[in-house]
Amino acid sequence: MHFIRALTALLVSIATLLAMPAARAAGSGGDAWGSNYFPNILLTNQDGKQVRFFDDLIKGKVVAINFIFTGCSAACSMETARLRHVQEMLGDRVGKDIFFISISIDPDNDTPEALKAYAEKFDVGPGWSFLTGNADEILKLRARLGLYMPPEKSKALGPLDHDISLIIGNQATGRWMKASPMENPKLLAFNLGESLHNHKVARTKQAISYTEAPVNQARPSRGEELFRTRCLSCHSIGPGMEVAKGRKPIGPDLANVTKIRERSWLARWLKEPDVMLAQKDPIAIALYNQWNKLAMPNLKLDDKEVAQLLNFLDEASAAAAATAAAKKQ
Numbered sequence: 005m006h007f008i009r010a011l012t013a014l015l016v017s018i019a020t021l022l023a024m025p026a027a028r029a030a031g032s033g034g035d036a037w038g039s040n041y042f043p044n045i046l047l048t049n050q051d052g053k054q055v056r057f058f059d060d061l062i063k064g065k066v067v068a069i070n071f072i073f074t075g076c077s078a079a080c081s082m083e084t085a086r087l088r089h090v091q092e093m094l095g096d097r098v099g100k101d102i103f104f105i106s107i108s109i110d111p112d113n114d115t116p117e118a119l120k121a122y123a124e125k126f127d128v129g130p131g132w133s134f135l136t137g138n139a140d141e142i143l144k145l146r147a148r149l150g151l152y153m154p155p156e157k158s159k160a161l162g163p164l165d166h167d168i169s170l171i172i173g174n175q176a177t178g179r180w181m182k183a184s185p186m187e188n189p190k191l192l193a194f195n196l197g198e199s200l201h202n203h204k205v206a207r208t209k210q211a212i213s214y215t216e217a218p219v220n221q222a223r224p225s226r227g228e229e230l231f232r233t234r235c236l237s238c239h240s241i242g243p244g245m246e247v248a249k250g251r252k253p254i255g256p257d258l259a260n261v262t263k264i265r266e267r268s269w270l271a272r273w274l275k276e277p278d279v280m281l282a283q284k285d286p287i288a289i290a291l292y293n294q295w296n297k298l299a300m301p302n303l304k305l306d307d308k309e310v311a312q313l314l315n316f317l318d319e320a321s322a323a324a325a326a327t328a329a330a331k332k333q
């Protein structure tokens with residue numbers, strides 16, 4: 005199911021690239037994707053500073069642009085967490101030669117202060133602007149970027165796909181691609197850090213390379229693969245497996261979670277955390293309050309995936325405990 009969605013996203017990206025006029029494909033971004041193409045709308049960032057979309061945010065830059073609103077739980081938090089993961093992988097290049105841009109689709113409610121609080125909730129790094137502005141203009145911008153999806157359609161796709169709402173590109177060369185929020189953060193980091201720079205820059209320093217080492221030296225299990233692509237943006241399993249060193253974690257560390265919680269509670273939680281919270285499960289409520297009122301998204305996992313993930317959590321917790329014990333000696 006997720007694979008099909010990812011594949012669809014990929015096909016959409018290919019279709020977008022193929023549909024580009026020759027001038028764009030040839031890389032002369034200046035004309036086809038220049039100031040005539042992008043509305044140069046006035047936006048306000050999370051620090052209250054006014055900026056122009058084209059002149060200040062994208063002109064001559066490699067950027068990742070998405071649309072969010074601070075009142076949205078599952079889809080946006082998933083996307084923001086993943087982008088933060090990508091930001092971590094790109095290290096200090098974000099803010100230098102790569103910029104992240106999140107624009108509110110609910111600008112009437114998302115004041116600069118609300119956006120600042122949102123950025124702080126996710127403890128994002130520098131080089132990432134959260135912006136609000138005029139609702140009509142933002143709507144036009146979304147359409148221009150090809151990221152507008154009518155509500156009926158996004159509903160049919162389910163909450164996590166409310167939009168495949170990420171576009172990455174290099175304004176100078178005119179190369180733009182749509183990306184799925186479900187995509188592997190590594191691939192996004194590669195596209196932003198290397199492919200969109202035409203591989204001209206030094207290889208991206210893998211800021212988190214140590215988390216890349218599989219728990220078992222053999223090929224990672226399916227559970228580990230699932231964890232790395234779906235959960236790692238928000239959760240660590242002991243200090244050996246955390247994405248954002250020195251930043252606030254988005255969700256709890258999961259070392260030992262299989263020991264402290266009932267298996268049946270965990271299995272249900274992985275399948276429908278949103279339902280458990282709505283039904284006021286006491287542990288779910290306590291966790292929600294403890295974790296900044298940021299709800300864990302429903303990741304639409306099936307029974308098999310849940311079992312594979314729980315096995316991996318057991319395995320990785322044991323590995324984390326062994327590492328900790330070895331360090332003490």
Ligand code: HEC
Nearest residue numbers: 081082085234235238254255256261291292295298299300
């Ligand atoms: C967008 C961030 C995010 C993602 C992605 C995410 N989680 Fe969570 N998770 C949370 C938050 C936040 C909490 C704390 C509860 C709450 O606020 O709803 C949580 C809670 C949990 C808990 C309960 C911890 C405890 O102490 O009982 C488990 C288990 C868990 N997550 C596992 C997973 C697994 C496995 C995945 C991947 C399949 C995953 N999570 C993906 C954010 C996330």
